Amino acid sequence: MKPVFAFAAALLLVSVQAALLRYLGGGAVSLSLALPVVVYLGLFAGNVDGAVGAAAVGYVLDLMAGGPKGLMTFLAVALFLGSRLAGAALSIHGKTGFAVITAVGAFLFGVGALLLTRAVSPVETAPGFGLLGRVFVDACLTGALSPLVLLGMRRLDGLFAREEPGLLR
Amino acid sequence: MVGLLKRYRELILVCLLLVLPLGVFFAHAKHPSERTRLDRVILALTGPIEKAIGWTISGAIETWNSYVGLRGAHARALALQHEATALKLDQLELTRAREENERLRRLLGFAREVPDRRVVGARIVGVRLDPKGLQLVTLDRGAREGVARMMPVVVAQGVVGRVHAVTDTTSDVLLLSDRNSSIAVRVERSRARANVRGTGAPDTCRLEYALRSDDMQDGDVLVTSGTDGVFPRGLPVGRITGLKRSGQGLYQRADVAPAVDVTKVEEVLVMTSFDRRTDEAVPAAAAHAAPARTAAAATAVTGVGGGEAGPVPAPGRVTAAAEAKP
Numbered sequence: 001m002k003p004v005f006a007f008a009a010a011l012l013l014v015s016v017q018a019a020l021l022r023y024l025g026g027g028a029v030s031l032s033l034a035l036p037v038v039v040y041l042g043l044f045a046g047n048v049d050g051a052v053g054a055a056a057v058g059y060v061l062d063l064m065a066g067g068p069k070g071l072m073t074f075l076a077v078a079l080f081l082g083s084r085l086a087g088a089a090l091s092i093h094g095k096t097g098f099a100v101i102t103a104v105g106a107f108l109f110g111v112g113a114l115l116l117t118r119a120v121s122p123v124e125t126a127p128g129f130g131l132l133g134r135v136f137v138d139a140c141l142t143g144a145l146s147p148l149v150l151l152g153m154r155r156l157d158g159l160f161a162r163e164e165p166g167l168l169r
Numbered sequence: 170m171v172g173l174l175k176r177y178r179e180l181i182l183v184c185l186l187l188v189l190p191l192g193v194f195f196a197h198a199k200h201p202s203e204r205t206r207l208d209r210v211i212l213a214l215t216g217p218i219e220k221a222i223g224w225t226i227s228g229a230i231e232t233w234n235s236y237v238g239l240r241g242a243h244a245r246a247l248a249l250q251h252e253a254t255a256l257k258l259d260q261l262e263l264t265r266a267r268e269e270n271e272r273l274r275r276l277l278g279f280a281r282e283v284p285d286r287r288v289v290g291a292r293i294v295g296v297r298l299d300p301k302g303l304q305l306v307t308l309d310r311g312a313r314e315g316v317a318r319m320m321p322v323v324v325a326q327g328v329v330g331r332v333h334a335v336t337d338t339t340s341d342v343l344l345l346s347d348r349n350s351s352i353a354v355r356v357e358r359s360r361a362r363a364n365v366r367g368t369g370a371p372d373t374c375r376l377e378y379a380l381r382s383d384d385m386q387d388g389d390v391l392v393t394s395g396t397d398g399v400f401p402r403g404l405p406v407g408r409i410t411g412l413k414r415s416g417q418g419l420y421q422r423a424d425v426a427p428a429v430d431v432t433k434v435e436e437v438l439v440m441t442s443f444d445r446r447t448d449e450a451v452p453a454a455a456a457h458a459a460p461a462r463t464a465a466a467a468t469a470v471t472g473v474g475g476g477e478a479g480p481v482p483a484p485g486r487v488t489a490a491a492e493a494k495p
Contacts, residue, residue, distance in 0.1 A: 015215040018295030018307060021223035026296030026432035027306070028372055047179045055186045064215075065302025066333065066341065070194030072302075077186045087198055113301035120198035124347050124366065124377065127300070131369045134300040 005156055006041055006053030010034040010060040013149065018064070030134065031141040032106055034061055036149035037100045038076050042083025043092060044157070054080035066092070075112050079105050095147035103143025110135030172414050209336055217337040219295040220309055255410030286401075288323075288438040289314050294339070296433070298371055303333070304347035306431070310439065311338045319399055321440045327405030328352065328393060329437050340439075345406065346371045354406050355399035357382035362394060365406050371431050374407060376423040383421070387412050391425060401443040 013033040038057050041050040048142055058076030062069045085091065086101055114135065118126045174181065194260045204212070259436035291314075294308030308315050312335045322342045330350060341351055346367040354365050361383035366372050379385060389409045395402030405428040412423040 011211065011215060012218065015218035015295070016222060016487075018297055019219040019226075020214070020295055021296040021298070023226055025294040025302075026434070028432040030299045032299070047220035048182060051179075051183045051186050055190070058190065060211070063204075064297060065210060066297075066305055066343075068194055068197040068300050070190035070197065074187060074194060077190070078185065081187075083182065095180075110301050116194070116303075120195065121348075124351075127348055127369050131300040134224075134370060134419060136403075138300060143374065157401070 002160065003053035003056050005048055005160065006037055006045075007056035007060065009153065009156060010037050010057040013037065014060055014064050029141060030138045031145060032061075032109070032138060033142065033145065033149060035076075035079065035106045035109060035142055035154060036098075036102045036146035038079045039083045039098070039105050039146070040150060040153045042080045043087040043098070043101075044153075047084075049082055050084070051077060068120075071113060071116055075109050075116075078112070079109050082108070096149050098147050099143045100162060102146035103139050106142040107136060107139035110138060175207070194216070204334060211274070212334075214338045215337065216294075216307070216309075219307060219339075223292070223294045223309075225363075269470060286440065287442045288440050289316060290436060291322075291340075291376070291439055292436050293434060296432075298344070300369055303349065304330075304344040304367065304369065304371065304431075305333060305341045306330075306344065306434075308340045308342060308437065308439070309338070311336050311340050314338050315441050316340045316439050317441075321404070321443070322437050323399045323404055323440060324429055324434055324437055329429055329431060329434060331399055332439060336394075342437070344371070345427060345429075346374060347429060351377070351397070352400060352406055353394045354391040355394040355402075356383070356385055357390040357392050358386075361385055362396075363391070365391060365425050372426055372427070375427040376425055377420070379421050379423065380459060381414060381419060381421050385409060385412060385421065385423070387423075390428075401440065 016035045017031060021030065034057050038054045041053045041057075045053060054076045057071030059069075061076060064078035065072055070093050077110050083101060083105060090097070090101075092098060092101055111132070114129070114131060121127070289310055291308035291310040293306045296308045297303070297305040297307070306329075308316070308322075316332055316335055318332050320332045322331060328345050330342045330344040330347070332340050334341040344367065345352060345365065346369070348367050348369045351366045352365045353362070355362055361379065363379035363383070363385075364377040366377050367374050376391075378387075387409055391406045391409065393400040393402055393404040393406055407425040407427045410424045410426050412421060414421040446449060
């Protein structure tokens with residue numbers, strides 16, 4: 001998958017997510033629909049395309065998060081690498097496997113974000129570990145909805161995939 | 170060397186993509202940089218999508234409420250009529266109280282102009298209460314409607330937050346529940362000062378810099394003091410809960426239940442101009458006599474729909490009782 005499509009998909013997903021969350025709890029819970037895109041890149045894209053695509057998705061997340069730039073980009077590339085390793089070690093084909101790996105990845109992504117933000121923030125603005133509960137719920141919801149993103153990404157990949165000429169042609 | 174680079178180019182690229190953003194993050198963590206032109210362009214792209222989805226869902230809900238939900242409308246109309254009658258009586262009483270207030274104020278010689286307060290009505294089109302980032306909501310009004318950074322955002326119940334970033338057509342509001350948000354407040358009952366800081370969770374804030382010697386109790390109402398230069402004084406912020414006064418240290422600790430449930434807010438008011446006087450600027454004697462400011466007096470509202478709307482409840486009235494305290 002070309003990085004630009006990953007970028008466009010992430011931009012669309014974060015917009016849809018922000019609009020939908022207004023009606024679904026008004027922000028009482030959150031989710032991260034762009035993270036399944038990174039996991040998808042980790043499992044199914046090439047090394048270069050995937051890494052650049054993950055960085056592009058991370059840039060979108062950085063913009064939406066509103067915090068100091070670079071944090072989400074770093075974590076997205078790290079999640080890409082983690083997904084790639086998990087994909088190599090485990091056989092992940094179905095939706096359930098994708099959902100589980102996305103949920104775990106989203107949780108680790110959230111914990112990483114909290115820890116890194118804590119490391120650089122003044123004591124009074126540092127995020128507390130009380131937010132871990134919200135991160136966990138966020139990860140579970142993201143995992144639960146990730147099969148839908150997987151479906152969309154497969155469609156998108158199908159639209160732009162070029163048929164390789166067979167050996168017998 | 171070139172051969173080595175070619176051989177490991179993928180690995181080098183991935184390492185660069187990991188190291189560079191981390192470097193940028195650590196470099197900008199203490200002093201966050203402004204959004205670039207590219208950032209603003211990309212953010213502006215998300216606005217129309219959020220608005221379109223919002224309109225679609227709102228339209229569907231309104232259609233449902235208008236047509237399908239008409240069952241029982243007659244009974245509801247009757248109940249509302251009763252309520253309107255009761256409210257009219259209340260209004261008459263309030264008008265009488267206001268007139269009396271005006272008379273007393275004139276008598277005391279502390280009559281002062283009610284300052285102009287201009288607000289822009291806006292609808293929330295996007296919610297980003299992500300524990301990993303800032304607690305933001307996106308409004309459908311931006312620089313074109315006069316919204317600018319640091320403007321206070323309120324509803325009738327109290328403070329929602331302040332404008333954090335603006336594009337031409339949308340603006341992001343940093344909610345009071347964000348951990349970077351700190352609001353100067355006073356206890357309405359005792360006039361003790363403190364700060365309210367967000368925790369990152371939408372339903373809890375915490376009290377900071379509340380001196381141990383200050384008179385505070387669980388359930389005390391906190392209102393803005395106006396000393397932070399962002400919020401006008403007298404807006405409700407929240408209620409003290411779980412007050413802990415330890416045996417040592419300068420400060421007492423407490424949680425704050427926000428006056429506004431940010432997860433349930435749909436429309437807000439952005440205060441584009443208001444009286445910037447702080448509590449300190451109000452002479453004590455005047456404070457004793459300061460009446461509740463009524464909303465209708467001098468509040469100009471640009472409605473959510475863009476036109477002039479009716480008066481809004483003035484959160485400033487909450488301080489009236491409090492200012493009478495020494």
